[in-house]
Amino acid sequence: MLKAIDISSLQAHPDMDGVDVVLIKASEGRTYSNPRRDAQEKAARGGGKQVGWYHFLWPGDIQAQAAWFVRCADPQPGDVLACDWETTLDHTAASCAEKDAFLAAVKRLCPHLRVILYCNLDFWKRRDSTSECGDGLWIADPDVPAGKPRVKHSWVIHQYGIRGGQDVDVCNFASVQAWKEWAGVPAAPKPTPPKQYVPPAFPKGLAPGKSSPSAKPLQRALRAAHFMEIVDGDLSDTYGRRTQDGVGRFYVKHPEFRSKGQPHDTAIGPKGWAFLFTLAYGRK
Incomplete structure (x- = not known):
């Protein structure tokens, strides 16, 4: 399994050592954007990490939230987009139908990217009624070992705890290459081999003391x-x-x-x- 972290503006200097995937909070609701997202993205890509983005979903204005998320994330080909479905600071939560609508709206805006659902065990088992998680489930279950979430549904990411003030995850992939193939990361262009020089054919009639165009x-x-x-x-x-x-x-x-x-x-x-x-x- 691959190692991952998910971060927000709370992590000014996230520790990315030994991490394969970095999932960055891009936005929340219709107006909030993570002020540190550009610096966090630069650090992740500069360190050769695979990148994902997540949006903290609020109830209402689902289409506007989807558009705001894509605008803030500005994803590159091969990035993964996630809907963060949990309780808001106002103690409200988007409904299951709104969660489904948000996943569908983001997928329409970014049809070539993977769009997944993040939620905790309580939301998945008690609030979800459709099992709709887009292209994969990112489940938060911190009370079990990494890679052993208590869900029957197949999952792609397991958030299993907190280390050094940042959430830690594992991704259900055998290698970074497997993640890239799933996420659709474009393959690096193969270098074009230089053309081999071919000398002109040896001319007939070329000899010392003689005249020849060659x-x-x-x-x-x-x-x-x-x-x-x-x-x-x-x-x-x-x-x-x-x-x-x-x-x-x-x-x-x-x-x-x-x-x-x-x-x-x-x-x-x-x-x-x-x-x-x-x-x-x-x-x-």
Whole structure:
């Protein structure tokens, strides 16, 4: 199971060490937003945590609350959204029908995100009449070991206690990758491998002392690889002495491409041609 915490504005500096998932309070009712949510989100994402958001539901104005929640959370692809269904400070609570309507409204606004229900054991067993929990149940049951909530319904998160002034949870997933696949976290783009340089084919008729259109590309390659100094105006179709000297300097540094038994070889062969062009243009 994955380790998680859920936090609100009460946690100015939440401890995220060893945590896989961070669930942040985004909003409450129609007007309240968590003033620390941006900093908490930044810390969570900067630490490589998976992120979820929750809204403390009040009775009434369900559609407006859903819109306010999505606006405050501003979720990214793969974030999880939760309805926090419990007793308010006014000792009121949204009805089961309102809870269901809120889940549906958020899902309409964010159809590609997971939308789940948070509630305690009393609300789930005594106030809920539909078992509607969207894409998953986040159950608060602090009197049992982590991962052993007293519900028959399948669950995705269990809030099992408080540590260091913040609620602690476990998520019913074998790995972070399993959570990502469930939550729909976009896969990281695979890096595009660099294109492998392919040297031009070795030309026919290229030889010292002869004229060939391929002499100019050879001269440019020798220049690019720093074996020949020549300006564009002096490039020639003639495989003359300057070109031969450039090839000779290439062989001094790379004698393995020289013809065997010819220590003063000035003719470029197919393998030497390919290596020279790769040296000149294919190595970034």
